Amino acid sequence: MLRFRSRLTQHSWRQDWPLFLVLTILAIITYIPFVFTVVNSLKSNTQFFTQFWLPVLPLHFENYERALPSMGRAILNSFSYSIPTLILSLTISGLTGYAFARYRFPGRQILFFAMLALIMIPGILLVIPMFSVIISLGWGDTIQGVVLPWTAVEIVFGTFLMRTFFETLPQEYFEAARLDGAGEMTLLFRIALPLAIPALATVGILNLLFTWNDIIWPLVSIFDSNRFPVSIGVLTFSSQYGTDYGVTFASYVIASLPLIIIFGFTSRRFMDGLAGGLSI
């Protein structure tokens, strides 16, 4: 019997148990902090100081009640910045990627490389001049003051991914439609966009992760603490309630829920979207 393994052979426990062992250990270390947070989010301070590891009765669900008003507001704020950014950057990345992939025009290469070069500019360098732009436009503390700069960050990578995707579409689809008399807008909306939904979903998820986690730009452009997104809201909440461990941990759990729920619906897309391979 051949002793090699291919993707076709069935799962063989005898051969794979060392892999499972190491993976299990890695997974346990990865998840301990999160399990610890959830367990202790249901304890009062006294319970936390007497029993560090295990759940203790009674469970203090009122920790969640106390964390919910602030975190709920922060979550709504986050959505109010992230969703417009998502819509805008998907639209713009789609259009730009399509133009680069399907048209030949003067300056095409130069424009594309000028866009790609932006990936190498550190974002933190631009925070101060962008702050100056926002102030001179009178956009401090506004939704567009967060959304438009974020969109500008997102469309660079988005264009790159969308262009790569549109280049893989068979040319024949477009030729056939054009022979049938379809105009440029019809080609875009009736052929390219429906086919691009998986690619757009991947770009969208990456987008959402970035805007949900970004801390520096909202910190600079939002002055009113009632308008802070989750990334800052959870920080200010924990500095107020830092000595009340259960409530602080509950706020961490609440802050994590929206993305976990969204991920629950999109996990396949999220993981497969990168399977096309990112490379340079």
Added chain:
Amino acid sequence: MANEIGQTGPTRSLARFIPGRPRMRSGLVPIYVPFLFLIPALILLVVFRYYPTISAIYHSFTIWDIPKPGEFVGLKNYQALFSDPIFLQSISNILKYTVVRTLLTMTMAIIGAELVYNLASSSWRNIWRLVFTVPMVIPSTVDLLIWKQIYAGRQGLLNEILVGIGALNRPYPWIGRPDTALWALVFIGFPAVAGFGFLIILAALQNLPAEVNDAALIDGCSRLRRVFSIDLPAIRGPLALILILSLNGGLQQFAPMLVVTQGGPVNSTMSPGYYLYTQGFTYGAHGYASAIGTILMLMTLTLSIFIMRARYRRAYDVAI
């Protein structure tokens, strides 16, 4: 073919603007159409990326207190920076942080991806991939705050474990001491398997042709040897991408310092990114902060170009 690129004749110049590949026969598109598609992106990029880049470089030569205009002072900011002990320490901190952090995250991502890739059952591969993807959606501030608590001297998870197994006599304030604070930041998220690196490397491995592996195993190549001789060289495009992202991200690191240590104790975790932020937004020294940013940009640009050149120096390559 009527509109072949490179042909001579009256339609040649028009042919360059035909959508798609040159063999297209019908449907000449007005030249402004692609530009219409590009306009929204160009406006945003000019206002929020290109102009700020130039503005930051220019203002690094000025004393600048927004919203007042900058006052040109030549190289004064740079001279001040290179005799500023906090800045110099921040550079040394961030170099240590970036190098060790990148080594840690890349090694662990490769180990994790190889372990999952080598599983025989594809459903188990998917399950383990999911296990190491879920932690990525925890908001990064939450992650940092949880790790701050893990390192805490009082009720800290790490101390509970180390004291519990007898490795320590009493709790040690990992982020409260200058000698351990920076390393505490480096090891945040340990074992650092879960992340984009893991997903990208695993995807790249799964795209490798299965025949190569089978052939290697028939020839008696061990799994470990295959990892180093076949897998890693074959996926060096994705590896180079992760390396660039990780090094660039590391050099501008800001959030862990802000959330966990505020650059302390005694500047032992001060990073150029966090120093830029405090100079700019705590002290209003926007020109000085821009000079810090410009130096950071020179570092990341040099590094990216260096990696790209190294990656494309050798002629042979496996197309992924």
